[in-house]
Amino acid sequence: MTNDDVCEALELTGKLLELHGENPFKTKAYANAAYKLGKLRYDFEGKTLQDIESIEGIGKSIASKIAELLETGTTNELQGLLQKTPPGIIDLFSIKGLGVKKVSQLWQELGIESVGELLYACNENRLVSLKGFGAKTQDGIKGAIEFRQANTQKLHYATVERLLPAMLELLSKQQGLRAEVVGQVRRKCEVIDKIEILLNADKAINTDSIEAQLPVPVVYHICEPENYVYNLVALTGTGSHLEKIGFKSLAPGHFQSEKDVYKALGFPLPEPETREGLEEIKCLASGSWPQLIDTADLKGILHNHSTYSDGVNTLKEMADYCRELGYSYFGICDHSRSAGYAGGLSIDRVLEQQSEIDRLNAGYTDFTILKGIESDILGDGSLDYPEDVLKTFDFIVASIHSNLKMDEERATERLIRAIENPYTSILGHPTGRLLLARPGYPIQHRKVIDACAANKVSIELNAHPYRLDIDWRWIHCCMEKGVKVSINPDAHQKAGFHDMYYGVCVARKGLLTKEHCLNALSLTQLLKVFAKQ
Numbered sequence: 001m002t003n004d005d006v007c008e009a010l011e012l013t014g015k016l017l018e019l020h021g022e023n024p025f026k027t028k029a030y031a032n033a034a035y036k037l038g039k040l041r042y043d044f045e046g047k048t049l050q051d052i053e054s055i056e057g058i059g060k061s062i063a064s065k066i067a068e069l070l071e072t073g074t075t076n077e078l079q080g081l082l083q084k085t086p087p088g089i090i091d092l093f094s095i096k097g098l099g100v101k102k103v104s105q106l107w108q109e110l111g112i113e114s115v116g117e118l119l120y121a122c123n124e125n126r127l128v129s130l131k132g133f134g135a136k137t138q139d140g141i142k143g144a145i146e147f148r149q150a151n152t153q154k155l156h157y158a159t160v161e162r163l164l165p166a167m168l169e170l171l172s173k174q175q176g177l178r179a180e181v182v183g184q185v186r187r188k189c190e191v192i193d194k195i196e197i198l199l200n201a202d203k204a205i206n207t208d209s210i211e212a213q214l215p216v217p218v219v220y221h222i223c224e225p226e227n228y229v230y231n232l233v234a235l236t237g238t239g240s241h242l243e244k245i246g247f248k249s250l251a252p253g254h255f256q257s258e259k260d261v262y263k264a265l266g267f268p269l270p271e272p273e274t275r276e277g278l279e280e281i282k283c284l285a286s287g288s289w290p291q292l293i294d295t296a297d298l299k300g301i302l303h304n305h306s307t308y309s310d311g312v313n314t315l316k317e318m319a320d321y322c323r324e325l326g327y328s329y330f331g332i333c334d335h336s337r338s339a340g341y342a343g344g345l346s347i348d349r350v351l352e353q354q355s356e357i358d359r360l361n362a363g364y365t366d367f368t369i370l371k372g373i374e375s376d377i378l379g380d381g382s383l384d385y386p387e388d389v390l391k392t393f394d395f396i397v398a399s400i401h402s403n404l405k406m407d408e409e410r411a412t413e414r415l416i417r418a419i420e421n422p423y424t425s426i427l428g429h430p431t432g433r434l435l436l437a438r439p440g441y442p443i444q445h446r447k448v449i450d451a452c453a454a455n456k457v458s459i460e461l462n463a464h465p466y467r468l469d470i471d472w473r474w475i476h477c478c479m480e481k482g483v484k485v486s487i488n489p490d491a492h493q494k495a496g497f498h499d500m501y502y503g504v505c506v507a508r509k510g511l512l513t514k515e516h517c518l519n520a521l522s523l524t525q526l527l528k529v530f531a532k533q
């Protein structure tokens with residue numbers, strides 16, 4: 001069992017005990033244990049009962065349950081609880097806004113035992129009369145279920161990219177078979193609901209074992225070998241892209257390369273990921289295709305965390321690894337003091353970190369650590385430290401992490417106040433979205449981008465494959481307004497630096513060039529930009 005599995009099992013045990021009316025001290029003990037274990041940074045696998053009992057805050061009785069979990073994958077207690085609970089009830093726990101108490105009410109008072117039944121009950125307006133619910137709660141629950149339904153059978157691009165090579169390798173074993181991904185995957189869309197593969201002949205190889213791991217449908221397109229390139233183009237771009245380039249006017253036929261196809265239509269060759277039918281059409285029509293940003297253009301990595309706040313690696317480990325990867329600067333942006341849940345830095349800790357940075361920088365000749373902070377944007381739009389602390393940083397990423405429930409006007413205003421703060425350098429993950437999990441607060445992108453332009457603030461493209469926020473569809477607007485885009489991994493451990501790649505993928509979808517990318521600047525140029533504010 002992984003640590004996460006253990007924590008999940010403990011949490012579920014606690015919830016089920018509460019659901020079945022057990023003593024609250026007992027149920028809380030499980031929740032607390034799950035929380036404590038979730039913070040530990042080592043593997044539990046192979047730990048003995050004695051080891052577990054010595055963990056601070058873990059009582060004897062829970063320790064024995066953990067040992068049982070590690071040994072057998074479950075506990076007698078959990079099995080007993082699961083037996084007397086309808087399986088659909090456990091699903092209800094995963095709906096945002098539903099705690100055990102509410103699930104219990106829905107079950108006991110309305111007889112609801114599954115997510116489907118709950119949605120139906122919302123539509124029938126039956127939750128409103130329940131004690132402690134009301135119309136607002138009902139709307140929230142309904143929204144959460146609908147969001148979840150709309151997002152099942154979808155995958156993050158990064159997940160697909162991990163699973164796909166095995167499939168293509170398998171197909172490549174068949175003599176003479178040409179197989180390439182087309183559609184959303186080839187366009188590197190941030191969320192994938194269908195995998196399409198183009199083949200020049202019927203496949204004789206069984207790919208079931210890999211397809212079974214993919215919760216999205218896999219569609220094979222088979223074409224005549226002489227029409228392969230034509231079909232590659234036809235199946236890569238969106239319908240809108242193909243329509244706007246007049247693809248229909250072209251007869252299927254023998255093309256050597258995609259470049260030939262676009263040439264026959266009078267256009268330069270656009271990279272597959274850009275073929276969306278949006279801004280790329282203007283570039284194609286103008287005949288001058290931009291040189292898109294590439295990972296090799298990036299000179300440094302801004303916005304990263306360390307053990308000072310909620311990161312896994314130390315400041316030195318993060319910086320050294322960044323340098324090893326060939327970057328010339330590293331921006332540390334641990335959480336600010338209001339972010340208690342994430343180990344936000346007190347003023348003393350900020351100063352401590354800054355003197356460590358001075359010491360480390362003295363040891364580098366070809367590399368620089370920049371003193372940054374990811375400052376929470378407070379409810380009123382202000383930053384999280386007094387001015388005499390704010391001015392000690394080389395740069396500040398300002399992000400919203402709390403009170404995410406805002407309407408568009410309020411969210412936009414809150415962001416703009418933060419952007420207008422003279423110490424803000426970069427606006428962090430502008431909408432707070434988590435792909436397939438949370439839509440993010442609504443903002444008026446144009447107003448936010450205008451404010452960034454007026455205040456010389458850059459906008460983050462958070463490169464984590466679950467965020468990719470700012471949405472790439474707004475990048476052209478940033479470029480038009482002269483707002484630089486900063487591709488930031490928001491790395492919480494060394495491996496997080498590799499997410500830069502996903503940021504670059506969507507940046508290219510948005511046609512970003514290196515001239516408009518903040519961290520494609522050399523250190524000297526970057527410091528000039530920061531100093532201008």
Ligand SMILES: [Zn+2]
Binds near residue numbers: 374399401429
């Ligand atoms: Zn953040």
Ligand SMILES: [Zn+2]
Binds near residue numbers: 490
């Ligand atoms: Zn962060």
